[in-house]
Amino acid sequence: VDDLLSEAETELWHLWRQAAEAVRGRIAEEVGAVTGLSDPDFGVLTRVAELGCGSLRQNELAASMGWHRSRLSHHLTRMEQRGLVERRPSEGGVEVVITGDGRGAVAKARPLHAAAVRRHLLDWIPADSAADFRALLTRLGS
Amino acid sequence: VDDLLSEAETELWHLWRQAAEAVRGRIAEEVGAVTGLSDPDFGVLTRVAELGCGSLRQNELAASMGWHRSRLSHHLTRMEQRGLVERRPSEGGVEVVITGDGRGAVAKARPLHAAAVRRHLLDWIPADSAADFRALLTRLGS
DNA sequence: AAAGATTGATGCATCAATCTTC
DNA sequence: GAAGATTGATGCATCAATCTTT
Numbered sequence: 195v196d197d198l199l200s201e202a203e204t205e206l207w208h209l210w211r212q213a214a215e216a217v218r219g220r221i222a223e224e225v226g227a228v229t230g231l232s233d234p235d236f237g238v239l240t241r242v243a244e245l246g247c248g249s250l251r252q253n254e255l256a257a258s259m260g261w262h263r264s265r266l267s268h269h270l271t272r273m274e275q276r277g278l279v280e281r282r283p284s285e286g287g288v289e290v291v292i293t294g295d296g297r298g299a300v301a302k303a304r305p306l307h308a309a310a311v312r313r314h315l316l317d318w319i320p321a322d323s324a325a326d327f328r329a330l331l332t333r334l335g336s
Numbered sequence: 337v338d339d340l341l342s343e344a345e346t347e348l349w350h351l352w353r354q355a356a357e358a359v360r361g362r363i364a365e366e367v368g369a370v371t372g373l374s375d376p377d378f379g380v381l382t383r384v385a386e387l388g389c390g391s392l393r394q395n396e397l398a399a400s401m402g403w404h405r406s407r408l409s410h411h412l413t414r415m416e417q418r419g420l421v422e423r424r425p426s427e428g429g430v431e432v433v434i435t436g437d438g439r440g441a442v443a444k445a446r447p448l449h450a451a452a453v454r455r456h457l458l459d460w461i462p463a464d465s466a467a468d469f470r471a472l473l474t475r476l477g478s
Numbered sequence: 479a480a481a482g483a484t485t486g487a488t489g490c491a492t493c494a495a496t497c498t499t500c
Numbered sequence: 501g502a503a504g505a506t507t508g509a510t511g512c513a514t515c516a517a518t519c520t521t522t
Contacts, residue, residue: 212477335354
């Protein structure tokens with residue numbers, strides 16, 4: 195109950211940070227190296243492909259990503275320049291359409307992403323503590 | 337053993353991401369709101385204050401942060417402009433010196449940071465599963 | 479040459495200000 | 501006016517190229 199963290203507290207905090215950063219970075223690195231997609235790219239493309247079956251209104255997309263409009267706008271500008279998506283004016287909004295290149299990239303990325311999530315996160319969770327871990331993560335994130 | 341993630345796997349993956357992002361964001365937000373320091377700012381200042389007792393060679397600092405030289409150089413340029421540190425040429429390198437403002441900011445930030453780490457992370461970890469959790473984080477991060 | 483450091487370019491995140499369209 | 505979208509500015513991360521000092 196001191197003002198600063200104890201040794202043990204500091205260690206746990208560092209372990210948490212290190213783990214979070216390592217898991218995030220390794221998965222992103224593996225997917226990105228093969229497909230050229232960043233994590234945000236992958237999120238956008240999977241949503242447009244799945245939810246919209248290839249096209250989705252920009253505002254819906256922002257909501258489903260939990261992003262502000264401006265963030266999505268900036269990101270789509272970059273993705274459009276790389277030929278991954280197109281923007282198409284629609285009734286009261288803008289439609290985001292995935293391109294052939296975009297479909298190809300996300301199709302290649304999906305199994306890589308799944309394998310990386312397993313190898314860098316899921317496979318390390320012992321079956322007998324999975325429920326506790328799940329409960330803890332739920333509390334931490336809510 | 338499919339190509340993609342199952343429901344349960346996807347849920348755990350999302351919980352992990354959500355928790356990591358929430359914990360990181362909340363702590364950074366609380367410290368930043370009061371002190372104006374970002375997470376990298378806080379890391380730099382604490383190291384200069386502790387390891388160097390107020391001044392530290394830039395290369396040492398980069399190593400202790402796990403940063404590349406260029407990243408530190410860019411960051412110090414911004415911190416210098418805000419009056420948090422000064423750069424001073426030294427034998428075969430550059431000395432990073434914390435300013436009075438820098439000392440004040442980090443002194444204010446430290447207890448806030450400790451309290452935030454407890455409230456948003458440590459307090460949620462049940463004592464009886466702390467050892468398992470610690471072991472899991474160690475494996476994930478190494 | 480080699481180590482230490484800087485710079486410029488690009489991508490990404492966030493905020494405020496603006497523009498457009500209903 | 502209000503919702504949807506864009507733009508510009510700033511901070512931060514990463515890479516490659518460069519400069520400097522020994």
